[in-house]
Every structure is written in structure tokens, then in C-alpha cells.
Amino acid sequence: MDDIAKPDRLLEKLAVDLRQLLEERQIEDPLMVGIHTGGVWIASALHTKLGLPRPLATLDISFYRDDFSRIGMNPKVKPSSLPPQVEDKHIILVDDVLQTGRTIRAAMNEIFDYGRPASISLVCLVDRSGRELPIQADLVGQHLQLGPEQHIKLSGPEPLAFVVT
Amino acid sequence: MIGQDSWNIQLDSNGRLKHFLTIEGLGSQILTEILDTAESFANVNEQRMKKVPLLRGKTIVNLFFEASTRTRTTFELAAKRLSADILNINISTSATSKGESLLDTLQNLQAMLCDMFIVRHCDSGAAHFIAGNVAPHISVINAGDGRHAHPTQAMLDIFTIRRNKGHDFGRLRVAIVGDILHSRVARSQIHALNTLNTGDVRVIAPKTLLPTDIEDMGVTVFNDLQTGIRDADVVIMLRLQKERMQGALLPSEHEYYSLYGLTEERLSAAKADVIVMHPGPINRGVEIESRVADGNRSVILDQVTYGISVRMAVMSMVLGRQPEPNESGAH
Numbered sequence: 001m002d003d004i005a006k007p008d009r010l011l012e013k014l015a016v017d018l019r020q021l022l023e024e025r026q027i028e029d030p031l032m033v034g035i036h037t038g039g040v041w042i043a044s045a046l047h048t049k050l051g052l053p054r055p056l057a058t059l060d061i062s063f064y065r066d067d068f069s070r071i072g073m074n075p076k077v078k079p080s081s082l083p084p085q086v087e088d089k090h091i092i093l094v095d096d097v098l099q100t101g102r103t104i105r106a107a108m109n110e111i112f113d114y115g116r117p118a119s120i121s122l123v124c125l126v127d128r129s130g131r132e133l134p135i136q137a138d139l140v141g142q143h144l145q146l147g148p149e150q151h152i153k154l155s156g157p158e159p160l161a162f163v164v165t
Numbered sequence: 166m167i168g169q170d171s172w173n174i175q176l177d178s179n180g181r182l183k184h185f186l187t188i189e190g191l192g193s194q195i196l197t198e199i200l201d202t203a204e205s206f207a208n209v210n211e212q213r214m215k216k217v218p219l220l221r222g223k224t225i226v227n228l229f230f231e232a233s234t235r236t237r238t239t240f241e242l243a244a245k246r247l248s249a250d251i252l253n254i255n256i257s258t259s260a261t262s263k264g265e266s267l268l269d270t271l272q273n274l275q276a277m278l279c280d281m282f283i284v285r286h287c288d289s290g291a292a293h294f295i296a297g298n299v300a301p302h303i304s305v306i307n308a309g310d311g312r313h314a315h316p317t318q319a320m321l322d323i324f325t326i327r328r329n330k331g332h333d334f335g336r337l338r339v340a341i342v343g344d345i346l347h348s349r350v351a352r353s354q355i356h357a358l359n360t361l362n363t364g365d366v367r368v369i370a371p372k373t374l375l376p377t378d379i380e381d382m383g384v385t386v387f388n389d390l391q392t393g394i395r396d397a398d399v400v401i402m403l404r405l406q407k408e409r410m411q412g413a414l415l416p417s418e419h420e421y422y423s424l425y426g427l428t429e430e431r432l433s434a435a436k437a438d439v440i441v442m443h444p445g446p447i448n449r450g451v452e453i454e455s456r457v458a459d460g461n462r463s464v465i466l467d468q469v470t471y472g473i474s475v476r477m478a479v480m481s482m483v484l485g486r487q488p489e490p491n492e493s494g495a496h
Binding site: 062063064068069070071072073075076077078079080082084109113114 | 181198201202204205208209211212213214216217218219478481482485486487
């Protein structure tokens, strides 16, 4: 398996890349949205590094999962905090690990229940193998080839660290 | 009809909630899971977008053999906010038309490929009877049966208490006032409060409105309102069912109010931060003074709001279970 960089180093890189991406796409006032739980840690760090004026929003996609009828109810779902102005906003969606793409699918469904954003860009700390949907990130901290039996998880928020099992 | 093991049919072989018929026999773990899940849905209900796609494609039937507005509509709203389809069937019927005709009704509804029945009936044990006679993939929720149980009402009451008084029920004194004898709400509340180890559960009523074995349920009995609500953290008023007056259980509404009506003055015996609850509908000037019902210690309308979240929680827990092999009727 490849070596995994420290999350803090990947965050530095992502902050630089994201600043450049926003410039290229001429996005001046993005709405950053972190997906609970790890994605919120990453989004919060990026939000600070870039000094974004618009407050950070969060999403818990548990009620939008497609495996509800197989795994049942997660009793402790954190509140989503999307602001009233999703309509026509440029959204930067942030998650820690991108694997199947199902979480991102659910997050986009939830966002569209609130309105029609102008665009959504996806930023992930790690993009690992195992995609099941046609979803890809715009910015990735590090790509990893992992077998289906291998798992990577982010622990945090202080300090951020990867746990591979 | 309500046998010794009857509540066991509520749980599947993995100990997960399959039907919700009574609080009796359920442990604090399941009750806490319902409350925590309801907390998640309360967050959804406080947002602009109040609907989630969780139960898309599920069909729920509100099967009401007895009139109800609050309970029926909050179940309906809960189902809709979970994206389930819901049918409302109101069957005005006499107590005698159970037996054959009830089973026929059930079979017809099953033929419509439903997933859940929400049942209200004037006979104690009706929800158990239906749960025992439906196809294995159908879940039943008791929305009130006779004098027996009204578990979702009890859970929304507990949820209201927890939101106002925190998670430690051990330090709470809860007083339930009024017609305990005929109240399925009181019975379910007492079971839930005791399961969650509430410090002091009291019932306050005239002797004629108390079941004889009430102390066996683990409550302290008071016949005097003033003494009973002293230092209470929570006062739950019950509706005085006027139809009971004819059974000579009570002299008159006026006399009942003079002895058991909750007034601002009487409420001063309770703790300063007491909350006042009532399952509704309220009889102003019969069991509760308007000033109390509309006052700043009343959480009566919060109970209605929380009822939606609690019912969403129970529906999603029950319908979110992995079906077991013997529930092969599932589709």
C-alpha cells in the first residue's frame, strides 16, 4: 500500500489548490459545506485557511442514505445547517474520504432539496479506490489504491490522523 | 386478550422494535433509542426543508376506529415528512363489530400491500389483537387502545420532559393529576417514567378515579392536589372525560375543578421552574385554568410539535429494520 501523508500536510496542499480553483472558476463568494463528521473537520480547517467570509455549513446525510432499509436507523443524526441561500450559490462540498460515491450522491440530493445551486465542486482529503457511482472530486489531497477489505478512516478533530485497518 | 407474553411480539429475534404496542416490557435502551432518534428528527422539523426521503415507497395506514384529531394528524404529518404514502381510514364502529369484520378489514388492507398499520380502538388490547393477526411483514403501532396503552403519547411526553429537564430522570418528581382510572395515557406514562428510573412518580386523583392496584405500578398516591404537587418538576394534567360523570364517579364538574383544577395559585406549591403538560384536548375551567394552560410554564403546544418527531422516530425504527427470514411476505 502507498504511504499516506499526514492530514495536516494534505490540508496545506488542498488550501493552495482550492484558492487556485476558485480563481480559475471566478468564484468569489463560495458556500463551503462539510459532510459530518470528518468532512466538517476538513471543511472547517480549509474555511479558516482561506478566510472565507460566508459561514461554514454542515450536512448529515443519514436521512438520505440509500442503504437505510439494509442497515436501519442511526439514532444520533446531527443537524444539517444549510443556510437559506443555497439558490444560485457556488458550493464547495467537502468530505474526508471518497470511496463509493454514495455519500456524495446523498449530499447532493439533500442540497437540491434546499434549492438550485449555481455549481458544486467536490474537495476530498483522500480519494480511495472502490467507486460505485460516476462521481469524481475536483480536488484531492491524495489518491490511494486500497483493496475492498481495507478501510481508511479519519480520526480527529485534534489532531487529525488516518486510521487504516 | 392482553396475555402475559403479549408485549414480546413487539420485538423481533434481534431485539429490535417490530411493533409498538405498549411501553410495558421494553427496556430503557429502546426507550432511549426512540428519544435520541426523535431528537434527530426534531432537528429536521426545525429546518426550512422538513421532509426527508427515508421511507419513500412505504405505505402506512392510519386505521382509526375511534375519533382523534391530534394523534391522527401528527401521525399523518410524521409519515409525510418521512416521504411515506399514508391512507386515512376512519371506521366509526361499535365495540361489537370486532371479530370477523375486523379481520376482513385487515385482510383487505393487506391486499393493498401496506407496510404499517397505525391503530386506534376503543377496546383495550385491540392493537395487540391486530398485530397478532396481520401478515408477518406488517408492523402495527398502537395509537391508543381503550384504557390500556398509548405508547407514542407517553414517549412524546417523556421527550418533552427530557428537552426541558435534561437526561437525568432520577432527580425528577413527576405528578400525574386526574382521571387515572380511564387513562391509557397515564398508564403508558407511568411505565415509561419507571423504566427510565424517574426519582418520584406521583398520581393525584379522587379515590373513585384511581385503579385499585395503582400502587403496584410503582407510584405514590395522593388524593389532595396541594400536597401532591409540592416541589414537583413536572405536572401532567389529564383530561376529565365528561362522559365518566354519568357513572356517579364524580359529583360535578364544578366540584372537580374546586378540588383538582390546576390554578396558578395551586401551581405555586410546585417548583418555580415546573413545567405543565396535558395530552389534550384540554377542558378549560374543568381540569385546568386558562391562565395555567396559556402561561409560561405550559409546554402543552410543544408536546404537539414533539409528537411529530417522536412518531417519525418510531416509524423509521420499525420500518428501517432488516426484515427477518420469516417475514417473507415483504415486498
